[in-house]
Amino acid sequence: MDKVLLKKAAFQSFSIMIAVVTSSFVLMQYQTVTTAAITITSKNIYGVNDILEIQESFVDYVNTAIKDTGIPIEFSLHKVVQMDRALLEKLGSPIDQEVLTQLSNNYIIIKKPEASQLSITSEDLYINKSIKLMISGVGDTEMSSEKIIRVRGKEIFSGTPSYTEKNMKERDNEGLGEEQPVSTYDNDLSYHIEITHQQDSLSNQFNTQITLQLDNVYAYKIYEDENNYYLDLRKPSEVYDRILVIDAGHGGKDGGALSKDGTVFEKNINLDIVLNLKELLDKEDIKVYYTRTADDKVFLRPRAELANAVDCDYFISIHCNANDITSPNGTEILYYDTSFKGVKSSGLASIFSEEIGSVISLKNRGSIKKQMGDIFIMDKSRVPMILIETGYMTNNADLAYLSNAANRKAVAQGIFNGIMRAYEELPVNKE
Numbered sequence: 001m002d003k004v005l006l007k008k009a010a011f012q013s014f015s016i017m018i019a020v021v022t023s024s025f026v027l028m029q030y031q032t033v034t035t036a037a038i039t040i041t042s043k044n045i046y047g048v049n050d051i052l053e054i055q056e057s058f059v060d061y062v063n064t065a066i067k068d069t070g071i072p073i074e075f076s077l078h079k080v081v082q083m084d085r086a087l088l089e090k091l092g093s094p095i096d097q098e099v100l101t102q103l104s105n106n107y108i109i110i111k112k113p114e115a116s117q118l119s120i121t122s123e124d125l126y127i128n129k130s131i132k133l134m135i136s137g138v139g140d141t142e143m144s145s146e147k148i149i150r151v152r153g154k155e156i157f158s159g160t161p162s163y164t165e166k167n168m169k170e171r172d173n174e175g176l177g178e179e180q181p182v183s184t185y186d187n188d189l190s191y192h193i194e195i196t197h198q199q200d201s202l203s204n205q206f207n208t209q210i211t212l213q214l215d216n217v218y219a220y221k222i223y224e225d226e227n228n229y230y231l232d233l234r235k236p237s238e239v240y241d242r243i244l245v246i247d248a249g250h251g252g253k254d255g256g257a258l259s260k261d262g263t264v265f266e267k268n269i270n271l272d273i274v275l276n277l278k279e280l281l282d283k284e285d286i287k288v289y290y291t292r293t294a295d296d297k298v299f300l301r302p303r304a305e306l307a308n309a310v311d312c313d314y315f316i317s318i319h320c321n322a323n324d325i326t327s328p329n330g331t332e333i334l335y336y337d338t339s340f341k342g343v344k345s346s347g348l349a350s351i352f353s354e355e356i357g358s359v360i361s362l363k364n365r366g367s368i369k370k371q372m373g374d375i376f377i378m379d380k381s382r383v384p385m386i387l388i389e390t391g392y393m394t395n396n397a398d399l400a401y402l403s404n405a406a407n408r409k410a411v412a413q414g415i416f417n418g419i420m421r422a423y424e425e426l427p428v429n430k431e
């Protein structure tokens, strides 16, 4: 960016700060501080380092002055001013101050392509820690990752995310197979950016799809001004009071347990129970992350990672059991003897065992304690978790019960009742 323009921008954003501070003090009629503000403006400081130095000392000065007066106000304009400057430099287009003040410490700025009729939609692909943005009406200019600016606190990243490979090796998703080198991306919010640019054959309009793979799962909000889109990224726990992760076991190529005659897959029963449960949970003020809502193959590690990343209150995994012989039957709630956020998984298991047991007619086998190493997904979870084995695929009566749609709905109702009771009886310790 042109140096003169940069200086101008720096001065402008500095002036905004002065204006804010000055006007506040004029209102409060504190003459001494007003004078100090005017004195500093008149110094004509342009250099990047200078302006930051003065700004910090200025804010300190103002805060000290306020403290002396006993008025409970503190100024912290540092983020706004500093970010504005650096971003101007990278993007080459002005940032709306109003928007900027609403953003958290983590956000992504996407410079709008030059077009008159832009619109944006998004999709939260949280199981992949990704957010997909669809921008329509972009014209024929292709977008570049250079215009996608990731801001974490005071750090700014643009262009293709770069990584360094550590020597440390880690096992893959299922804890099996090939060892893989681990990549680190420093503090970049995005690990991978995929941009596709396509012309719609019907409308002849050009559309851009941006898939941002992020370092974590975020609750996001999109803002926009004349020049840019802003993707504000926050911890889900900052945004939602109640968070659940519901896991329909298996999926896709992984069918799970199979009925003895080989015709019924566990994955389908699990999914249908979860979809019934979703209908009930949709009516509640609870943010629910589902590991899958379709017949998708999802590895085990990302399921546990999702639960940990969103720091859910309860992580509930739904399965059906199987045995070599056909006689074992009934419902089991599996848990580890662990406690997270003040919630004992054993307590959670008892509640679900009672609630499910009271609405379905399968034998209630109670809650069953498992050991570290028994269940991969439980080994990896750092949140209160249970695994529900609704019934036995290998038992004829259980299978007949679970093959009936109304019964699967009843199982979902039992799980739902368990969730609501858990919120009342086992509140999560929010730190």
Ligand SMILES: [Zn+2]
Residues within 6 Å of the ligand: 249, 250, 256, 257, 266, 319, 320
């Ligand atoms: Zn299973």
